Amino acid sequence: AARLKTTVFGKEIRYFAEIGSTNNEAKRLAAEGCPEGLIVVAEAQNTGRGRLARGWFSPFGKGIWLSVVLRPSFHPLDAPKCTLMAAVALTKAIHKVTDAPCGIKWPNDILYEGKKLVGILTEMSAEMDAINYVVIGMGINVNIAPDEFPPELRDIATSVAAAAGRPVSRLALLAEVLAELETVYCLAVSQGFDPVLDEWRKLSITLGQQVNVLAPGETFTGIAVNIDNEGALLVDTGQGVRRVLAGDVSIRPP
Ligand code: BT5
Structure with missing residues (x-):
């Protein structure tokens, strides 16, 4: 102490x-x-x-x-x-x-x-x-x-x-x-x-990276662009930005 x-x-x-x-x-x-x-x-x-x-x-x-x-x-x-x-x-x-x-x-x-x-x-x-x-x-x-x-x-x-x-x-x-x-x-x-x-x-080492997202019920990939003011991860999939509040993310090797 x-x-x-x-x-x-x-x-x-x-x-x-x-x-x-x-x-x-x-x-x-x-x-x-x-x-x-x-x-x-x-x-x-x-x-x-x-x-x-x-x-x-x-x-x-x-x-x-x-x-x-x-x-x-x-x-x-x-x-x-x-x-x-x-x-x-x-x-x-x-x-x-x-x-x-x-x-x-x-x-x-x-x-x-x-x-x-x-x-x-x-x-x-x-x-x-x-x-x-x-x-x-x-x-x-x-x-x-x-x-x-x-x-x-x-x-x-x-x-x-x-x-x-x-x-x-x-x-x-x-x-x-x-x-x-x-x-x-x-x-x-x-x-x-x-x-x-x-x-x-x-x-963070996640932002700016290509990531795989394993969210409840689905999987997708994209670029982790930011976190929002609730702490959710924002992932740009190329077809729009998805918001991930809970889930597992893996960073894809370049
Ligand atoms: C976590 O869960 O990373 C949260 C770990 C929290 C542990 C602390 S220790 C003090 C306090 N008391 C507790 O009982 N828990 C907290 P998650 O993201 O779900 O990752 C768990 C996965 O990490 C496991 O399924 C393993 O694949 C892996 N893992 C297990 N032990 C590990 C270790 N010592 N180091 C690195 N990876 C480990």
Whole structure:
């Protein structure tokens, strides 16, 4: 805690050697009324989760498996933008520990050399027009060597240490992540998401690229031209611009 640079985030820390999912624990604590800024971290997750019931590989002592509880006053429809906000904070934090070029793939991945370093899972509880809580889950592969990934992830996953070419202090990186996240969250609360989305655009590796979009029920290709003020990806298919609010996007090699 001595190394923390934040005023609210991480002032209350729940640390586990092993847990099912830090997001589940954070949601449980949030439902019980815990304060904003509480974080849950674990050395290992047994049932780490991605989106759509996918799994998240979370080996002991090798990553930052982290969830942060927020209690924002903005509208529930703005909550998905918390994922983009977290991606901005994580990319900036990683840029503090390595010069290796990494950037954001819409909506929730940070990639280095086309492979995923970080995944983000935002979950929310809201009633009517008010958010009760938002939990931002972040999985950062810190010191995982290429051969330590299970075979099915070897072609798609990498780590901060692999990008940096040396081991990286998880504690130092965690302090940077919380500092950047608090800064960008304060910006969103005070000025709205527009300046956050501008930062996202600068750190994106998706915009300007030819992409394949796997949206619910269909697949198409086009050029990712922008994100709109709701955080949706705008893809120019040649026959018009399509708006993608949820889905998976792959960047096509040139
Ligand atoms: C994500 O989902 O990328 C969100 C991951 C969020 C993980 C954090 S860890 C702390 C918190 N607690 C949780 O339980 N979760 C959050 P998605 O975009 O659906 O990607 C999932 C896919 O990424 C999987 O189906 C695998 O193909 C791949 N994958 C799994 N583990 C990975 C890893 N460690 N590194 C890179 N890719 C991985």
